[in-house]
Amino acid sequence: MASRNEKIYYGIPASPGVIIGAVKSLSFETRTISKEIITAPEEEIRTFREAIDNVKRNLEKTADKIFQRLGPEFARIFEAQAMIADDQVWNSNVEKRIKEEKICAEYIYFDEANRVIKQLGNSSDAYLRERMQDIESVTSKLVSRMKGEKRSTLKGLKGATVVTARYIYPGDILALSIKRNLGFATGIGGATSHAALMAKSLSVPAVLGLGDISEKLPTGTRVILDGYKGILIINPSPATRKRYREIKQSEGQLKRQLGQLKSKPAVTKDKKGIGILANIELPAEVPKVILSGASGIGLYRTEYLFLTKPEFPSFEEQYRTYSSILRKMGDRPVVIRTFDLGGDKFPGVARRKFELNPFLGWRAIRVCLDQPDIFKIQLKALLKASRYGNLSVMIPMISNYEELTQTQRLLDECKMELRRERVRFKEDIPLGIMLEVPSAVLIAEFLARKVDFFSIGTNDLIQYTMAVDRGNELLSDLYQSFHPSILSLIKRSIQAARTQNIKVSVCGEMAADPLGAVLLIGLGVDELSVSFQYVGLLKKVIRSIDFDSARNIARKALRMKSEQEIVSYLEKETKKRFPDLENIMAFMKRNSNG
Ligand code: PEP
Ligand code: MG
Numbered sequence: 001m002a003s004r005n006e007k008i009y010y011g012i013p014a015s016p017g018v019i020i021g022a023v024k025s026l027s028f029e030t031r032t033i034s035k036e037i038i039t040a041p042e043e044e045i046r047t048f049r050e051a052i053d054n055v056k057r058n059l060e061k062t063a064d065k066i067f068q069r070l071g072p073e074f075a076r077i078f079e080a081q082a083m084i085a086d087d088q089v090w091n092s093n094v095e096k097r098i099k100e101e102k103i104c105a106e107y108i109y110f111d112e113a114n115r116v117i118k119q120l121g122n123s124s125d126a127y128l129r130e131r132m133q134d135i136e137s138v139t140s141k142l143v144s145r146m147k148g149e150k151r152s153t154l155k156g157l158k159g160a161t162v163v164t165a166r167y168i169y170p171g172d173i174l175a176l177s178i179k180r181n182l183g184f185a186t187g188i189g190g191a192t193s194h195a196a197l198m199a200k201s202l203s204v205p206a207v208l209g210l211g212d213i214s215e216k217l218p219t220g221t222r223v224i225l226d227g228y229k230g231i232l233i234i235n236p237s238p239a240t241r242k243r244y245r246e247i248k249q250s251e252g253q254l255k256r257q258l259g260q261l262k263s264k265p266a267v268t269k270d271k272k273g274i275g276i277l278a279n280i281e282l283p284a285e286v287p288k289v290i291l292s293g294a295s296g297i298g299l300y301r302t303e304y305l306f307l308t309k310p311e312f313p314s315f316e317e318q319y320r321t322y323s324s325i326l327r328k329m330g331d332r333p334v335v336i337r338t339f340d341l342g343g344d345k346f347p348g349v350a351r352r353k354f355e356l357n358p359f360l361g362w363r364a365i366r367v368c369l370d371q372p373d374i375f376k377i378q379l380k381a382l383l384k385a386s387r388y389g390n391l392s393v394m395i396p397m398i399s400n401y402e403e404l405t406q407t408q409r410l411l412d413e414c415k416m417e418l419r420r421e422r423v424r425f426k427e428d429i430p431l432g433i434m435l436e437v438p439s440a441v442l443i444a445e446f447l448a449r450k451v452d453f454f455s456i457g458t459n460d461l462i463q464y465t466m467a468v469d470r471g472n473e474l475l476s477d478l479y480q481s482f483h484p485s486i487l488s489l490i491k492r493s494i495q496a497a498r499t500q501n502i503k504v505s506v507c508g509e510m511a512a513d514p515l516g517a518v519l520l521i522g523l524g525v526d527e528l529s530v531s532f533q534y535v536g537l538l539k540k541v542i543r544s545i546d547f548d549s550a551r552n553i554a555r556k557a558l559r560m561k562s563e564q565e566i567v568s569y570l571e572k573e574t575k576k577r578f579p580d581l582e583n584i585m586a587f588m589k590r591n592s593n594g
Contacts, residue, residue: 005235009210011185012471013230014196016533017205018248019183020241021160023221025214026168033143036104045095048105051145055138056085071284073304074198077134084138106146113139133167162225162232164214173198183207183225185232187214201282203533207232250587257583258536262293266539268521272547275527276538277333279507283321286328288532293539296333298529299394299455299507300325302378303339312374318381326389333390335432335455335529338378340364340396359469364397369406379414383425392430394455399437404450434507436460441489444496454497455529458508458516462486480563481510487523487558487566494524505529514584515570517541522554537584544580553577 038044063078084090090112097108113135120132160181168184183205199206205227213232217223224233224244233240266276277298278289289297305313305321313321326334342363355361368375382393395407411431418425435441436457444454458481463470465485468478480486490506497504505527510516512534518541520528528538553573560566574581 006237006240007234009213009232009234011207011210011230011232012196013227014208015199015204015206015227017183017203017227018244018251019160019162019181019205019225019227020236020244020248021162021181021183021223021225023217023219023223024161024163025217025219026163026165033107033110034104035107038098038102038104041099041102044098044105047146048091048094048098048109051105051142052085052091054145055141056082058141059085059138070201071282073282074284080131081134081138084134085142104146106143109142109146110139136167162223164210164217166214173202173204183227185210185213185223185225187211200531201285247587250583254583254587255536258540261536261539261543262291264293264539264543266295266542268542268550269544269546270548272521274521274525274542275505276535276542277335277505277507277527277529278532278535279529280532283325285532286325290329290332292532292535294532294535296335296390297325297329298333298335298505298527300334300336301340302337303341306341312377315377315381318378319384322382322385322391323388326385326391329389331390333392335392335394336382337394337396337434338365338375338382339368341367359463365395365403365407366397369403369410372410376410376414376417379411380418380423383414383418383429384423386426386429387424391426392432392453394432394434394453396434396457397437397460398433398435398447399439401443401446404433404447408450434460435493436464436508438465438489441493441496444493445499448496448500448502451502453503453505454493456490456493456504456506456508456525458486458490458506458510461489461508462510465489481513481516482519482557482563482566482570484558484560484562484566487519487554490520490523490525491558498524503527512538514541514581514588515567515574518545518550518574518578519554519557519570521545521547522550522552522557524551524554540584541581545578549573549577 059078059082063075063082066078067075094105094108094112097103097112098105101108117132117135120135161183163182163184164186165184166187168186173184184199185207187210188208196206196208198204205225207225207227207230209230210232217234222235224236224240226233226244236244265273267273275296275298276294277296278285278292278294279299279301280286280289280297281301281304286297302318305318322336325336340363342361343359362370368378379393382391385391393411395404398404408431415425415427430452432453432455433440433447433451434455434457435444435447437460440447441461448454459470462468462479462481462483466478466480466483468475470479494504503526504524506520506525507529509530511520511528512530514537517528517538521542530538553570557566557569560569571585574585
């Protein structure tokens, strides 16, 4: 039973895990800077310059360290901040105001930052809005330096802590990652924010998009952060705390059990092998993929190369990134997906003009085919890198036949040009497409004749079939992975693949759900691709079931009328037929019962 004070805030699950602890608030808005009058402006300007220089040098040092530890994508975040600190126009404006207004430097810098932040906050451009967070970060550092504060944001934290802020800076997350038992909860931020990416890559539990919690909750408030469900529970009752302590205990036990399966093959009890591959966003995840026991990379989302940049990455940069991933993965298969820009991903780069419905708009292959010069740079970088490993190329968001033939023509053109330039590449790189738009599934028999594999993107297939924005929490009940229409589209995709004997995998989140995996395997998919954190879980599922039963379960599920009916049937049958999954099912069920 909930206590009278217990309150649940709903946000976006950004990184899995549970933290039972107390809040440490890092709110920017609540920071007060007094407007101190100064008598010696020249002296103040000298101190300001020293502080700026110090902040800039520290940011450059951090960028170097992070380059070593996590790679260039993360380092760029700090390089961008160092450039903000070094902005000559901004800094000379601050100095001018110090002279004219005779007010302390930190107040003027903070005032200037707020003015720019307000402008950026009103922008419809997500890239610009993210720059706002970089400005906040630089301003906080500068103010702390000017006031002689030590940047002790997270030092001295004891016990389990949930750090809250409107936004948490990448540097703070890095500090978080070396402490145990920490998580974070932010007011803003979505799937594309630096914070979400860092949290996942560093395995720190996180919930984003919680509104104004950081202003509401003082440091010390007792909370539970549930990164699985994307909730923050304030003042949890003894009963809720007990339930979450149990969840954490079983999470620990489960992790240990699953860890033991790393080197075991993913085969069902009746000896049917299922491929388990990993989805990655960042090259820094490759070592974790190898450690997880995944047999390869089933989806590399290359659009994350735009993490901190407003322009398309160069040929050299792409070639370096792709070949380094391929080299590290050795013989293991690596599926690299061409840019899926647009929708909710980095619209700042891809968008030429405002779109009312970006998910139904200029996205993915549409963006690439409209800008063949840019697309060809990516295709050529992929071709040139192909010599270093076991590469397949995958095209997102195909919705008609011509998009595929146009892409293939461009690919052939790239091959011809590379031959002319005497650049070597593999001639037989498999080419596949994502099936994530219903119109493509409905013509999949034709598409199958032209490609080497299909990968079903359930994240988008569900949103486009159900007419439900995948990022809109108001519609989460309508976002139904197990809706009969989804099952039937998946079945149809598999049947189409069979006509040409090509492989079908699933790389959407449905593959990481045990019930989803049982159903997908029963429907006949060959491979599942999930974040490296879920590889052990999938191995357990596959080694606990028999293919024959999964097939019968799927066959019956295909005749049902609603998600509710299908889910309760799947739960009942899984319990009855696959007793080895009892632990996992009990954990998942408890975790989804509020
Ligand atoms: C999907 O749509 O299921 C998918 C894997 O791609 P993304 O989540 O990147 O859109
Ligand atoms: Mg998709």
